[in-house]
Amino acid sequence: MNLATNPAVRTVSDRKESFWFNGDRFIVPTCSNPLDPYLAMANRQRTAAGRPVLVGDWTATHFSCPCCPEVLRRLNPDLKVIVMLRDPIDRARSRFIEQIRMQRPLPGHGNNTQVSFPAYVARQLPVIEYCLQRAEPYAPDTPLGLMLRMQCHMWDHVLGYSVYDAFLANYFSYFPDKQILVSYMEELAREPMAVLRRIEAHIGAPPHEYDASRVSTIYNSRICYGWSCAGPSRSNASASGPSATAPGSVTNTTAADAAGAAGTAAAASGQASTDTAATASAQGAAGQGQSQAQALAQGQVQAQAQAQAQAQAQAQAQAQAQGAPASDRGLLVGVGAEVEGTGAAMDAAIQRLRAFYRPSMQQLFAWADQGRIAQVPPAWRAAYA
Numbered sequence: 001m002n003l004a005t006n007p008a009v010r011t012v013s014d015r016k017e018s019f020w021f022n023g024d025r026f027i028v029p030t031c032s033n034p035l036d037p038y039l040a041m042a043n044r045q046r047t048a049a050g051r052p053v054l055v056g057d058w059t060a061t062h063f064s065c066p067c068c069p070e071v072l073r074r075l076n077p078d079l080k081v082i083v084m085l086r087d088p089i090d091r092a093r094s095r096f097i098e099q100i101r102m103q104r105p106l107p108g109h110g111n112n113t114q115v116s117f118p119a120y121v122a123r124q125l126p127v128i129e130y131c132l133q134r135a136e137p138y139a140p141d142t143p144l145g146l147m148l149r150m151q152c153h154m155w156d157h158v159l160g161y162s163v164y165d166a167f168l169a170n171y172f173s174y175f176p177d178k179q180i181l182v183s184y185m186e187e188l189a190r191e192p193m194a195v196l197r198r199i200e201a202h203i204g205a206p207p208h209e210y211d212a213s214r215v216s217t218i219y220n221s222r223i224c225y226g227w228s229c230a231g232p233s234r235s236n237a238s239a240s241g242p243s244a245t246a247p248g249s250v251t252n253t254t255a256a257d258a259a260g261a262a263g264t265a266a267a268a269s270g271q272a273s274t275d276t277a278a279t280a281s282a283q284g285a286a287g288q289g290q291s292q293a294q295a296l297a298q299g300q301v302q303a304q305a306q307a308q309a310q311a312q313a314q315a316q317a318q319a320q321a322q323g324a325p326a327s328d329r330g331l332l333v334g335v336g337a338e339v340e341g342t343g344a345a346m347d348a349a350i351q352r353l354r355a356f357y358r359p360s361m362q363q364l365f366a367w368a369d370q371g372r373i374a375q376v377p378p379a380w381r382a383a384y385a
């Protein structure tokens with residue numbers, strides 16, 4: 001969302017995500033909302049800007065939405081798509097913790113949030129695998145085969161949304177490769193400016209002098225969800241423990257700053273009335289080089305939980321003092337090490353997930369080798385070899 005501070009770029013709605021096509025609750029998306037109001041929103045942004053601007057939409061939910069690329073192509077066949085991917089296990093863990101902290105229902109668990117990540121994996125993975133087994137007779141490279149695979153993955157937004165190749169293949173079937181920029185959160189964490197420059201070049205926006213402190217700020221982290229508190233990015237966080245964000249340095253931002261949040265992919269497009277942009281993303285970022293899962297497996301869970309609890313308390317107190325709305329005061333429910341997962345159970349869950357994601361990751365590696373997408377972070381090759 002730093003991109004939205006570029007005067008040449010605007011978001012289609014006044015919020016970060018429009019949720020126009022598939023909503024933010026996990027119904028089966030049909031993309032059936034009428035397009036005219038969406039186009040009208042885009043035109044309002046252009047009129048308000050009073051100059052030619054690129055209008056974009058930012059969300060993690062378009063990527064795993066099977067009907068989205070079709071409707072987006074109808075909106076604008078020249079659309080520029082940006083996909084931001086993260087190590088699939090780190091993404092799944094981030095999502096899992098987010099759901100628990102925000103007390104949102106987990107797939108297959110009703111309202112039960114008393115579940116650890118390893119227990120979640122043990123219960124859900126077989127269900128997805130069974131679904132995939134049933135879909136096997138349909139060749140995966142046919143539209144029906146791909147649709148069935150996506151169906152198996154999309155109902156579990158914790159684990160299934162990390163099966164990137166299925167959702168990316170769907171976008172590839174609606175847009176030429178050159179209109180899809182695949183980027184990696186590991187890179188964003190390490191060199192946010194370089195990633196922003198690549199995105200600007202992709203969408204055709206002039207380079208902008210971004211506010212350096214915003215560029216290196218992480219919003220919506222597991223330390224504090226919502227937009228009222230944020231911490232330094234992994235690229236300049238002080239090494240104050242295994243938690244990438246130093247607890248002492250959590251800062252508050254105003255609601256207006258929400259538009260500057262990074263961490264979700266964005267896309268923007270050209271300028272005609274049907275040019276409205278859309279986005280696909282996979283949530284989150286990983287630490288540099290070593291995945292969080294590995295770090296946890298090395299026994300750092302306890303310290304991390306402590307650091308997070310400290311940061312959470314501080315951030316929430318600050319947000320409350322500033323009168324931020326309750327929904328914006330950061331995470332709501334603390335998550336202990338037992339929920340995050342530890343020890344042998346966690347190791348086993350990670351191993352299972354590595355095996356589960358391997359074929360999908362291998363497909364990404366092949367696309368990277370063919371030059372269809374940017375080279376993947378080297379750590380991925382080692383983890384999913």
Ligand SMILES: Nc1ncnc2c1ncn2[C@@H]1O[C@H](COP(=O)(O)OS(=O)(=O)O)[C@@H](OP(=O)(O)O)[C@H]1O
Nearest residue numbers: 060094189218219220221222262263264283284285
């Ligand atoms: N700039 C930057 N660098 C590194 N990491 C970042 C950055 N911005 C967001 N994040 C991490 O991304 C996770 C939240 O992703 P999203 O904002 O896309 O979430 S959401 O889909 O909009 O809910 C969340 O991950 P976890 O903290 O692991 O849960 C954020 O910490």
